[in-house]
Amino acid sequence: MPNEAPDPTADVRERPAADDVRRIYLQKDGPMLVEGPVEVQLEDGGVATSDRFRVALCTCRRSRRYPWCDTSHRRRRRDR
Amino acid sequence: MSDEPTGPMLPQDRGPVSAAMIGALRDGGPPAVGEAAATADPYGDDLQLALYVAYELHYRGFAGVDPAREWDPELLRVRAVLERRFLDALRADATAHESATAALDDLLVEPVGGDGVPHVLERSGTRSQLREYAAQRSLYHLKEADPHAWVLPRLWGRAKAGMAAVEFDEFGGGRAERVHAQLFADLMADLGLDTTYGRYVEAAGAEMLAVVNLMSLFGLHRALRGALVGHFAAVEVTSSPASRRLAGAMRRAGAGPAAEFFYDEHVEADAVHEQVVRHEVVDGLLAVEPHLERDVAFGIDATGFLDDRFGERLLSAWQAGESSLRRAIELDLVRVP
Ligand code: FES
Ligand SMILES: [Fe+2]
Ligand SMILES: [Fe+2]
Numbered sequence: 001m002p003n004e005a006p007d008p009t010a011d012v013r014e015r016p017a018a019d020d021v022r023r024i025y026l027q028k029d030g031p032m033l034v035e036g037p038v039e040v041q042l043e044d045g046g047v048a049t050s051d052r053f054r055v056a057l058c059t060c061r062r063s064r065r066y067p068w069c070d071t072s073h074r075r076r077r078r079d080r
Numbered sequence: 081m082s083d084e085p086t087g088p089m090l091p092q093d094r095g096p097v098s099a100a101m102i103g104a105l106r107d108g109g110p111p112a113v114g115e116a117a118a119t120a121d122p123y124g125d126d127l128q129l130a131l132y133v134a135y136e137l138h139y140r141g142f143a144g145v146d147p148a149r150e151w152d153p154e155l156l157r158v159r160a161v162l163e164r165r166f167l168d169a170l171r172a173d174a175t176a177h178e179s180a181t182a183a184l185d186d187l188l189v190e191p192v193g194g195d196g197v198p199h200v201l202e203r204s205g206t207r208s209q210l211r212e213y214a215a216q217r218s219l220y221h222l223k224e225a226d227p228h229a230w231v232l233p234r235l236w237g238r239a240k241a242g243m244a245a246v247e248f249d250e251f252g253g254g255r256a257e258r259v260h261a262q263l264f265a266d267l268m269a270d271l272g273l274d275t276t277y278g279r280y281v282e283a284a285g286a287e288m289l290a291v292v293n294l295m296s297l298f299g300l301h302r303a304l305r306g307a308l309v310g311h312f313a314a315v316e317v318t319s320s321p322a323s324r325r326l327a328g329a330m331r332r333a334g335a336g337p338a339a340e341f342f343y344d345e346h347v348e349a350d351a352v353h354e355q356v357v358r359h360e361v362v363d364g365l366l367a368v369e370p371h372l373e374r375d376v377a378f379g380i381d382a383t384g385f386l387d388d389r390f391g392e393r394l395l396s397a398w399q400a401g402e403s404s405l406r407r408a409i410e411l412d413l414v415r416v417p
Contacts, residue, residue: 071320
C-alpha cells in the first residue's frame with residue numbers, strides 16, 4: 001500500500017523506525033526536520049547539500065540561508 | 081601521581097577565597113579559606129575565580145598541579161560552599177518561570193530593534209570590541225560543549241539520543257577540524273588573538289567567569305541534570321539569531337573567513353540543535369522525569385540572567401569608551417596580523 005492513512009494519535013518518537021524509512025518532522029510554525037545527510041534540489045537550479053545528522057528545511061521562505069532554516073520564522077516583538 | 085607537566089598557569093588571585101584556593105593548588109596543602117567563603121559576593125571576582133579554578137581541575141588542570149587534586153576532599157568541601165552561595169543567589173535573583181515551556185516561549189520571540197551585544201556589534205562593532213568579546217567568550221568556546229557531555233550518563237532514551245546527536249555535531253561529526261572549539265580557535269586566530277587554552281582568564285571579568293561556572297556547576301552534578309538540560313536549551317535557542325548578527329559583525333569588520341565561518345556555521349547548526357534539544361532532550365527528559373520541570377526552567381532562567389549580566393558589563397564599558405576587559409593589557413601583548 002503506497003500511502004497509509006494518517007494515524008492522528010501516533011507519535012513516531014515513541015517507536016523505533018524501520019531501517020529503510022527516513023523520518024521527517026513537520027510543524028506548523030517552524031522548519032521541516034529531515035534526517036540527514038540530504039541533497040536539496042532548488043527550484044531555480046542549484047543543489048544544497050548537508051551531511052548533518054538532521055537538517056531543518058525552511059518552510060516560511062523568510063530564511064536568509066534558504067533552504068536551511070535560520071530561525072527567521074520566529075514571531076517578533078517590539079519590546080524596547 | 082606527578083604534577084601536570086603542561087597546561088594553563090594558575091591565575092592571580094582576586095581576593096581571599098581565590099587566594100586560598102590557588103595557594104592550595106600551588107603548595108599542595110588544604111585551602112585556608114576561613115570565613116571568607118561564607119561572605120564573598122556570589123557574583124564577584126573572588127568567588128567566581130575560586131570556583132573557576134576548582135572546576136578547571138575537571139577539564140585541563142594547571143601546569144605544576146597534581147591532577148589527583150580533582151578529587152581532593154578539602155578542595156571539594158570549599159567548592160561546595162561556594163556553589164551553594166552561587167546557586168542561592170541565582171535562585172533568588174533570576175526570573176522564575178513555572179515551566180520549561182513558559183521559559184522557552186519567552187526566548188522564542190525575537191525582539192525587534194534589540195539592543196543586546198550581538199545587535200550592537202552588528203551595527204557598530206569595532207575590531208577591538210570584537211577582540212574583547214572573543215577573548216572573553218574563549219573561556220567557554222575553547223571547551224565548547226564539554227560541560228554538557230557530563231549529562232549524557234544521566235539521561236535515557238530520547239533525551240540521551242538527542243543530546244548525543246547534538247554533541248556529535250558540536251564535536252565536529254567525527255572530524256577534528258570541525259570541532260566547534262577548533263572553529264573558535266580559528267576565529268581567534270583571524271582576530272589576532274592567542275588561541276592557547278586559558279590565555280584570557282586574567283582578562284575576563286567576574287561576569288564571564290560566572291557564565292562558564294554555571295555550565296560546570298550544572299554539568300558536574302547529577303542532581304542538577306534538569307538545570308543542565310534547561311541551560312543547554314537556552315543556549316541553543318538563542319544562538320542562531322545571535323550568530324547571524326555576529327557573523328554580520330565579523331564580515332563588516334573584515335575579521336576574516338574563519339571568524340565569519342564560526343558564526344555562519346552556528347546559524348544553521350543551532351537552528352537544528354534548537355529543534356532537537358526542545359523536542360527530544362527537554363521533552364524526552366520531562367516525559368520520564370516530570371518532577372524535573374522546575375529545574376529545567378531554572379536552568380533556562382539562570383542562563384539568561386547571567387548572559388544579561390555579561391552583556392551589561394560589555395555594553396556599559398563600551399558606552400563609557402572603555403575596555404570591557406579586566407586587564408586590557410592582555411590583548412595588547414598579542415600580535416595583530
Ligand atoms: S522555517 Fe525557520 S527560517 Fe523559515
Ligand atoms: Fe557549537
Ligand atoms: Fe549548538
